[in-house]
Each structure stands twice: as C-alpha cells, then as structure tokens.
Amino acid sequence: MSTAPSLSFSISNKRKQILICDGFIFQLNRTRPRLKYWRCKDRTCSAYIHTDHKNQYVGKSGDHNLHLPVPEQVEVALFKEKVKERVLKETTAIGKIYDKEMASLTLSDGALNLIPLPEEAKASLNRLRRQTTPPLPTSSFFDVPDAYSTTTTGAHFLFSDTVVRKKRVILFATDEQLRMLFSTKTIMIDGTFSACVPQFDQVFSLHCVKFSMCYWVVAWSDCYNIQACLRGIGCSSSTS
Template sequence: MATTNNISSIDIHNLSFIKSNKNEPLLVLNNYVYKRNKTTAKRKYWVCVIRGCQVYVHTTLSNEYAGGGTDLHSHAPNPELVQVKKVRQKMKERALNEVTLIGMIYEEEIAKSSMTRSALAIFPTNSEIYQGVAKARRKAAPELPQSCFFTIPDIYKSTIDGKRFLLYDGSPIRRERILLFGNDDQLDLLFDSHTVFMDGTFSKAPHNFCQIYIIHAVNFDICLTCVYGLLMIKKSIVYKQIFVELKQIASQRGKSFSPASIITDFEPAVLPVLKS
C-alpha cells in the first residue's frame, strides 16, 4: 500500500547523507533513502532506492534541498534501515582512520548508538560485518614496501591512545636498518625486571628483514613481551645497538636497564654483547 507523503510533511532539516556499501552517496529525507540518478550543471537528481518507486528529490550541487520528495512512495519509510546504515558508516570511517581493532570499534559504536530495538535486531553481528570493514581497511592501508628503506606513516608510530610505539629507527651499519617497537608501560616493566628473556624468530619476519627479535620481562612469574625488533642481519653491532638504545631510553625515564639475569638461546653474535 502506498504511503501518504504530502508537501507539508517534508522537513528539509531532516535531510542527511550516508554512504552505500559501495561507498556511493545516498540521500536520506524523512526516513526515505535516495540514490543519485544524475547531475547537471545546477542540480543533482536523486531517486528512491526501492526498485519501482520513482519518487525524486532535487538538490543543489552543494547538497541543499531544492525540491521533490513530495509524491507518494510505493512503500513505507524504513527508519531502522537508516539507523543501521549510519552506524555501519561510522564503523567503517573509524576503521579507515584508526588502527583500533575492528571488534573493539564494533562494540564501542553499538554501545553509544541510539538505535531502536528494531534496528538493533536487524543490525549485522560483528562476524558478519568484519570482512567488509577489514577489506576496506586493507585497501586504504599503505602498500607493502619493496625494500627496507621506507617511511613509516605516523599512524603506525604510536599506540591507539596516542603514546609512542616506535622506539628506534636507525642504521648502525650502512643499509642495515633496525626498528624497535614498544610502549612506555612495556618499557617500565622491562627496566624493573631482574630477569630478561630474549629470542628471535626468522620464519615470521617480514620481507626485507632477517628476523623479529623479541625481549621479554618477568613480572609476578609471568613472562611479558616488552620490545619488538625488526633486524636485517645477525651481527654483534646490531645487538649492541639495541642495548645502547634501551639503556638510553631507561636513563631518560629515570631508570636503568641492567637485569641480573639474561636468558637467551645460543646466538654467537649476542654472547659477546652480553659479556661486555
């Protein structure tokens, strides 16, 4: 049954815009959704997204209401669908502009949304929405570097709460880059620990790097990861540089990095550094 929608019911202040799943603009007016049909030199023409419903809305090029939307729709408005689309768009925008886990974004946006029970009932689950959001995030992410000499975007230099994560980026040997990652809380655990574990893994190292070197601290009998290193070679000068940087950071934080025990596997390049 067609719904009544006369000109007196049009509220131009209730006009807004959202994005479709294909990132195309959609116009929302009085809980009806319109897709862009064509654009001329002075106007944009929008048609109802429901197939067979030929109700049009006109806007200026700056997206201000210019007319239309006063005819009868062949269907009822769907405010729940509009609410769902707006929350999904917010989740996608956050995923593209933050490094927050998608599951965390989902929970936070659901918690602070003002969706009705009907809208919540039709809202996709986290697992249903994850693939689409993750795909959009991957497309927006920088391309994988083809060499070890690349610029790290600022978003990857800090944690979700804005604290530093990139501790060191340097080359003690020409063309042999070292990257060290960790946050201040992890560093404090490391500097306060009397026992430190160190080890490297080679099979999971990213392209252009030889190994991922990991330093752990022991806190309340629990081994906690504190520093991640990306290394290109296995030489004493590289491991020595890691210790030099950690000692310098410890000094800056009013602490010292001098554990009583260091436990590591038999790595010939590491042993001379530990003895020095």
C-alpha cells in the same frame, strides 16, 4: 510557502552517497548540469528528490504510496558510516571499534536486528582498511608512518631507528613497556625469520615475566647482534 524538508547524507556499502529524508533513503539516479536527481531506494516507489550540486533541496516529485518509512534502515546506514569512518582514520582493532559504536548509540530494536554481527562485518571492513594501509616497502630505507610510530592512545611507540654495521635496526616499545622490562628479573627472547619482510633479516621480541605472566615488551627488526641491541635499550647481555 512550504518548508523545505531536512536532508542528511550518508555513504552506502558500495561507498556511494545516499540521501536521507523523512525516514526514507534515496540513491543518486542521475546528474544534470544544474540538478541532481535522487530516487527512492525502493524500486517500486516513484518518489524523487531534486537537489543542486551543493546538496541543497530544490524540489521533489512522486510519492511514497506503496511503502512506509524505513527509520531502522536509516539508523543502520548511519551506524555503518560511523564505523567505516573510524576504520579508515584509526588503527584501533576493528572489533573494538564495532563494539564501542554499538554501545555508544541508542539503536531501536528493529535496527539492532538489522545490524550485522561483528564477525559478519569484519571481512568487508578489513578490505576497507587495507585501502589506506601503506604498501610494504621495497627496501629497508623508508619512513615509518605516524600511525605505526605511536599507539592508539598517542603514546610514543617507535623507540629507536638506527643503522648498525650498514643494517637498519628498528625498535618498538612504549615507555611503560620499557619500565616493565627494566624492573623484571627474567627476560625471554624470541626470534623469527618466516614472518619477516624480505628487506630485513629477522624479527626479535623481548618478553618479561611479571606477576607470573609473560608480557611482550620490545620488538625489533634486522637485528643480527642481540647483545648490541640489549645494550642499546639499557639491558645487560647477561640477563637470563
């Protein structure tokens, strides 16, 4: 009795499941009540694999007579799936995810030649991430998602969320940024109206000077009283 081939599965660029077997890539061709029929990705090929609905191997038909296995394309498909999985689950910068995954995988020269450059893949990955991005709030009363209240390393980022004179004030800063703020002698304030969503009046940010460089340390929204916010984070309003 022949041994059943090893099957693995991945996701295509069109977000459809693909089957990988012996260096060949198969696409789902049709589904029946008991079986799923997978056809070789190469349309000139007559090879099929049959699985049940639990993706267990049942049988095959046809042969790969007209082309060789495509292990490089398999490597690329698995790489793309890993990148997309992280893009959907994390808020890490897409370029950083892409570079880290390329560095962590041992890819063949053929696969490296097929993998798109980060700049080429960025547009499609951005569209993918936007599918999981929470919609903009329609009022100033909403829950800040966990992904925006902590940093990518798990540090606390939502510093304060209060209501002052019937207006919501949200402050973002890590403990390290606050320590840097409290130890500086120079604080700079920047504000904008155009980059603020309609539900808030404006966005302010605090910057401090350290080692002759300017660092962003605190951001807050809907703050019409700068002195009140400075007192709220422990800064004297007389600080220059």
